[in-house]
C-alpha cells in the first residue's frame with residue numbers, strides 16, 4: 001500500500017475544490033428552492049473533464065478510474081456542493097459511461113461516449129419499478145422483438161434526470177421471469193431516446209435534491225432499433241451489476257463528502273458561538289459526537305478507496321463496494337445529524353444549509369441500494385444465509 005500524495009489526485013482535489021468554491025452552499029440553496037437544474041455547474045464539470053473521467057482518451061475522456069472519480073465526487077461534496085458533488089456525475093459520467101464503455105458496440109461507443117465526455121449528453125438509468133422495488137429481478141417492463149426492433153411496454157419509478165436526459169439505459173425483460181431457469185436470465189439493457197412520443201414522464205414531488213427531478217416513466221409500444229441493445233440479449237443482469245459498483249462507490253463518496261461539509265461548517269460555528277461565556281465547541285457534549293462520526297468517515301473513506309482500487313484493477317469488488325457504501329452512509333448521516341445538533345435551533349434554519357444536507361444525506365440510506373440490501377450482501381459474504 002502506498003499513501004504518498006499522488007500528483008494526479010492532488011490535481012483532481014484542487015480542481016474539484018475550485019469548482020465547489022464557485023458553486024457553494026448559497027448556490028445550491030437557491031437551486032434547491034427554485035427546483036432548477038444546475039446547467040452552469042454541469043458545464044463547469046465538463047470544462048474540468050469530470051464527465052469523461054472514466055472514458056478512454058480516444059472518446060474524449062481522461063482515461064482515469066473510480067479512484068479518481070471517488071476523489072472528485074467526495075471533494076466536490078465536501079467543499080460546498082453537498083449531494084450535487086455526486087448526483088451530477090454518478091448516472092451519466094459513472095454508470096452510463098461505464099456500461100457503454102464495457103458492453104457497448106463500437107457504433108454505440110462512437111455515438112454516445114464523446115458526447116458524454118463533453119457534457120453534451122445526459123443519461124438516466126431506468127431500473128426501479130414500483131411493482132418490483134428492491135427485487136430488480138422482478139422488473140416487468142418488457143422488450144419484445146418485432147423484426148429488427150424491440151417494442152417496449154412498462155412503467156419505471158424514481159428515474160432521475162428522465163425529464164431532461166437525452167437517453168436512458170433501461171432494464172427490461174426480453175424473457176418473462178417465469179420462463180427462465182434462473183431469475184438473472186432474460187434481462188436485457190437497451191439504450192432509448194427519451195424524445196419518443198410514446199414515453200411519458202411525470203416528476204415525483206420529493207423531500208430534497210430538487211435541483212434535479214426523479215420521475216415516473218411510462219412506456220407504451222416504444223420501438224427501439226435492435227442496434228440499441230446494450231450487451232447480449234437476455235444477459236443484461238451482469239452488465240447492470242458491473243454498473244452498480246461505480247454507483248455504490250459514488251454514494252460512499254457522497255456520504256463522507258456531505259458529512260465532512262457539515263462537520264467543517266459545524267466546527268466553524270462551534271468555535272464562534274458562545275452561550276455560557278465560552279465557545280460551544282469547548283463542551284465535549286458538542287465536539288465528541290461530531291469527532292466520533294468524523295473518525296468513522298475517515299475509515300469508511302479508506303474502504304471506498306480499496307473498493308475503487310479493486311474496481312480499477314478489474315477485480316471482484318461487490319463486497320468492498322457494499323461495505324464502503326454502508327459504512328460511509330452511516331458515518332455521514334451521523335456526522336450531519338451531530339453537526340445539525342451543534343447549531344441548536346439554528347440548524348433548523350435554511351440559511352445555515354445543514355438542514356438541507358440532512359435531507360440530502362438521508363437519501364444515501366435509501367438509494368441506489370438500501371442499507372438493508374447492502375447488509376444483505378455483506379452478511380451473505382460472511383456466511384449468513386440469504387434473506388431472498
Ligand SMILES: Cc1cc2nc3c(=O)[nH]c(=O)nc-3n(C[C@H](O)[C@H](O)[C@H](O)COP(=O)(O)OP(=O)(O)OC[C@H]3O[C@@H](n4cnc5c(N)ncnc54)[C@H](O)[C@@H]3O)c2cc1C
Nearest residue numbers: 125126127128133134158159160214367368370372387388
Ligand atoms: C430521490 C431518488 C432517486 C432515485 N433515482 C433512481 C434512478 O435514477 N433510477 C432508478 O432505477 N431508481 C432510482 N431510485 C429508486 C431507488 O433505487 C429505490 O427506491 C430503492 O432501491 C428502494 O426500492 P423501493 O423504494 O421500491 O423499496 P422496497 O423494495 O419497497 O423496500 C422497502 C423497504 O424494505 C426493505 N427490504 C426489502 N427487501 C428486503 C430484504 N430482503 N431484507 C431486508 N430489507 C428488505 C428495503 O431495504 C426498504 O427499506 C431513486 C430513489 C429516490 C428516492
